[in-house]
Amino acid sequence: MLRVVIFALLLAAHDVLAQAEVSSEAEIKAAYLYNFTRFVEWKTPPETSNLSLCVLDDKEVWDAIQPIRGRSAQGRTISLSFIDQIEQSDACQVMFVNSSAPRELSEIAKRAISKGILTVSDMKGFIDSGGVIGYVKQGNVIKFEINLKAAKDAGLLINSRLLELAVRVLR
Template identity: 50%
Template sequence: MRDHLKYSIPLVLSLCLSLASAHASIRSEYEVKAAFLYNFTRFITWSNGATASDPLDVCIYGDDPFGNLLDPMQGRKSQGRALQLRYPNVPADIAGCDVLYIGQSQSRNVDELLEMAESHEGILTVSDLPDFIRKGGIVGYVKQGNVIRFEISLKAAMEAGLTINSRLLELAVRVLG
């Protein structure tokens, strides 16, 4: 237990530092969202049987508001797995995604995309679309004044076979059961 605590404290500290940076006014909205996206991969566990040699695919579907902000994630390790950025063009291509960010341009297709993600266990769905977690998404970005936060649907995460670290749950502005 002590070893687990010893290794989780630096992770929590780095997430907290990211959060502190997120509140700085010099950061753009999508710099903050990109930092959160990376940290989500560090505090969520996939139970789909992937090994350390399997990449952790982070997919951006629809418009890409991040520009080159996600580029530093490419090849970086998270939980021993190399992050790989993908930009699928058709819904069928989301099957291999571990993380699926659904862009604003997909507001009309969000229900279909969430159904497809649910049919492939182990996809963490993330978006800044309004009421995203109420529609079945797992992590939704929300703005509180000028601060970017996130909310989590614990039920959707469990149904997807994902385990969310309790420290990440504590940082969420809202957790739906």
């Protein structure tokens, strides 16, 4: 319960920070990514004690996410990898997808479902195209939406409290 309260406070603080433009968008996206790892479970846990978070071809988010390297989520240590091709994603449990990859989105979604990867992106229409969590900008505030069907197909269990915080949930 304390985790949920902390997460809600972080999200509320995020809204204030985003509106005040204190943090960069990439830093906010990185903070969300970290929190997503704490509220999503894999039906079939990976065989490693690490939680591998990959960034697909986005240097700005890659730089912003560095502070979470080595932190813990659900008892697993977060490791980070920068990848520039979807074929390098096999070891990923979480993958941030650069918004410039719409041509590859169908392949990304298929691969993520077959490998049990939580996909996150700021690409417009991401969850409508099979992604799991998509960032959406409302004014100066970054929020998120969730494709629950894609999550289930990938073997992911999304905490109901995270679903409540989403601005839209596809079922």
